[in-house]
Amino acid sequence: MLELRDLAKTYNGRPVLNRLSHQFKAGEFVAIMGESGVGKSTLLNLIAGLDAPDSGDIVIDGQPMSALDDNAATSLRRTRMGFIFQAFHVLPHLTLEQNVALPLLLNGQSQERAGAMLAAVGLGGRGGDFPRQLSGGEMQRVAIARALVHRPALVLADEPTGNLDPETADSILALLRDEVKASGASAIMVTHSHAAAAQADKTLILTRSGLHFVQDVR
Template sequence: MLELREVSKSYGGRTVLASLSHRFAAGEFVAIMGESGVGKSTLLNLIAGLDAPDSGDVLVDGQPMSALDDDAATRLRRSRMGFIFQAFHVLPHLTLRQNVALPLLLNNASLARAGEMLAAVGLDGRGDDFPRQLSGGEMQRVAIARALVHRPALVLADEPTGNLDPDTAHSVLELLRAEIKASGASAIMVTHSHAAAAKADKILILSRAGLILSPNGL
């Protein structure tokens, strides 16, 4: 459902990605690792259509992102993608239920699933609480619920456990994998953590040579 075709991107004269091609299988949970500065977060931004490649194309469900205007790209992100960030990006002035319901509101969908997703991530009965009442691990659970509540086809996670202690990170990753598999979504997770990457179905290493399947999983 996702394909990169000869994607290149430079910033300030420095090439970050060069002629990158790869096809991601539907329903697969993929971890992408690589050295700092190699372009992992840039790649996620290109896949999401938040930035445009200098050349080449990103195809989602066979549709080139370059063929979409800003409004169409926004609609695609809202309906087909879910995002999980290292810094959570949970809105402090909204309750947990309101935070999780945001993608449903944007897609004019029933809000009932917000409560169901909070229960699925172990926060049943906490819908009226505010983010200030949560631990880091609980906030990441809210972020996972929000990313999956509208049943996206593609989940993009950028260092989702970078701010968590090892035990909490393990719990959050187990939850993330379980929820992705239950919903049948594809997922791409950028991470520097071998422990996090081990939860994925496949590990790819991003280098100047492109995306390479990691030998022996790590």
């Protein structure tokens, strides 16, 4: 489903990723851990097409990202991917339901599922509220609902439970896993939490020398 081919990325003369190669299987929920600054968030941004590698390529369903023009890359992100940002990126001028429905709107799909997804993350009945009325943990839940609402083939999650209490984190991870498995999607989650990583099918450690398999959890 997803293949990394010799990815390299440098910031301010410092190599962050160096000839990184790995294959992710369809339907797999993978956690990526590693020390701060090793390039975990950078890797997610490269996969999402939000940043470009200095060299190497990312291949999704046999399609090299480097072969796509801007419009095709945007269409791929919009229809095939869901991204849970560490900083939420919830739009302040839209209601919660409008925020969650945005991927559906952009893809020309029915927006009815937005309310159901808000209920699934524990915010049912609050679709008319605005982000300013939410706590950080609640905004994270909105971001998760928005990432899953259009049933993407690939979910990229950057510290999705970082602003949640343990009980809510467990329920959100269960939702993420259930949605991914029900739709046959793949998910890649960057996390510092061993409890969160334990919910994944597989844990990988990112180091300067690449991605290293740690364990099969399930």
